[in-house]
Amino acid sequence: MPANLPPGYFEIEKRLKDAKTPSEKVSCLEEMMSVIPKHKGTDKLRAEIRKKISKLKVSPQSKKGATRKESAYNINREGAGQVIISGPPNVGKSSLVAVLTNATPEISDSPHSTWKPTPGMMSIHDIQIQLIDTPPLNRDYVDKDLFDLIRRSDLLLLTVDIQGDPFQQLEETADILKQNRIAPVRLKDRYPDQPRMTFLPFHVLANKNDSEQFDENVDIFAELLEDDWPYLPVSAKTGRNMELLKKVIFERLEIVRVYSKTPGKPADMKAPFVLKRGDTVEQFAAKVHMTFAEKMKHARIWGDNVYDGQLVQRDHQPNDGDIVEIHI
Ligand SMILES: Nc1nc2c(ncn2[C@@H]2O[C@H](COP(=O)(O)OP(=O)(O)O)[C@@H](O)[C@H]2O)c(=O)[nH]1
Ligand SMILES: [Mg+2]
Known part of the structure; x- marks a missing residue:
């Protein structure tokens, strides 16, 4: 022993x-x-x-x-998107999930306090997004199920510690992910002819940016990242950029909220339907009612980029916040 x-x-x-x-x-x-x-x-x-x-x-x-x-990694999807918080030990992954969601993962200085993934729900605007705290990525041992969970997710928040050696942490963890066939979609061109690779949107969180005192660390880190890695400095401890982080998550998930309206009635502005950027009115109709996509003749739409009540066809792509009335 x-x-x-x-x-x-x-x-x-x-x-x-x-x-x-x-x-x-x-x-x-x-x-x-x-x-x-x-x-x-x-x-x-x-x-x-x-x-x-x-x-x-x-x-x-x-x-x-x-x-x-029964695997702890078999987590049901809930809400408008599934986001994984990953990274080396002790960078504040659990703290971020605790601040942003209703979950209460264990937070501690011991590097391996998180050994099971823990999901929580984050509210942004009028929708919910699932964030999952995960055990650390290290070279020694990572449950393969963690990589499967990441592959199934919609967005990976790769977290590093701006008060530590963030660039080295990023390189190391990105490398572990790469060895397990996970890479940022932004760098897809660098992996030609690798069909088994899973490409995901990545966003780097430079955590522990508690005050201006650490902004210089962020500048240096940003220079090393070049344009390859979109990043956001945050602090789970002091709350710096927490609201912005929620918006970034919403943005990176490419979510489009569309509100349904029945002819002659006001729109239901409480519970939007969630589409992906590029989805069409036809896809929206299918979400509102099984039969609508087939039956619809056209739709009327209200929003920032259209005339009030503008007539659109089924291939029209609504923007975030639009109100759509299906005519059958
Ligand atoms: N200064 C500072 N400490 C933090 C911040 N976030 C987390 N910590 C501390 O870092 C340690 C590890 O946090 P934890 O969330 O358990 O990290 P994890 O291992 O990545 O899940 C704890 O002592 C936290 O209190 C932060 O934004 N600033
Ligand atoms: Mg943890």
């Missing part, structure tokens, strides 16, 4: 002894993996744990216990 294991390790070890189902065991082992410090002295222990995890995951028994359905 290597020396210098953190006290938390033994507490998890105790829980592992009591664990009954394979999925409980896997959770304990994964948690253990995340608290063991990385150095030569722990290499063997970490290798043993990794072996145990993979055995439990493929054993026939695990069909009952640790099926995909």
